[in-house]
Amino acid sequence: MKKVEAVFRPDRLEAVSAALEAAGYGGFTIMDVRGHGQSPEKVGEWRGQTYELHVTHKLQIEIIVEDDEVESVVRAIMGGAHTGAVGDGLISVTELAAVYSIRTGGTTVPTTVAQPGT
Ligand SMILES: Nc1ncnc2c1ncn2[C@@H]1O[C@H](COP(=O)(O)OP(=O)(O)OP(=O)(O)O)[C@@H](O)[C@H]1O
Ligand SMILES: [Mg+2]
Numbered sequence: 001m002k003k004v005e006a007v008f009r010p011d012r013l014e015a016v017s018a019a020l021e022a023a024g025y026g027g028f029t030i031m032d033v034r035g036h037g038q039s040p041e042k043v044g045e046w047r048g049q050t051y052e053l054h055v056t057h058k059l060q061i062e063i064i065v066e067d068d069e070v071e072s073v074v075r076a077i078m079g080g081a082h083t084g085a086v087g088d089g090l091i092s093v094t095e096l097a098a099v100y101s102i103r104t105g106g107t108t109v110p111t112t113v114a115q116p117g118t
Pocket of ligand 2: 037038
């Protein structure tokens, strides 16, 4: 299984969540984070002096998926989070050694939305 993590703009949360739901994914974790990219993003002003904000507020989403679901989940996040302006964020994928469901104790964790009657 793989963990897909993405840092994106907070105002894209609804779009990211809708894109994931439309693609059939059922679980994710969201964290508030702050980060710094390669381009200055925001300029603040204090007593007539402008300055760059060193870090800006972002969200980080974490989704565990099957190996063959990575491409589709990455596309869904990108579709929801993309604005085209600098600071849109980035997506990374890591290999997981193991995943456990706390409820069942099993190592098989469903990643897509349960269908009625299953
Ligand atoms: N190398 C990195 N490692 C970890 N997080 C990063 C990295 N680069 C960017 N980020 C995260 O992504 C956020 C947005 O940065 P992003 O890279 O999207 O913007 P940018 O560098 O200003 O412009 P560009 O869109 O051209 O990359 C950062 O605030 C940070 O949280
Ligand atoms: Mg960058």
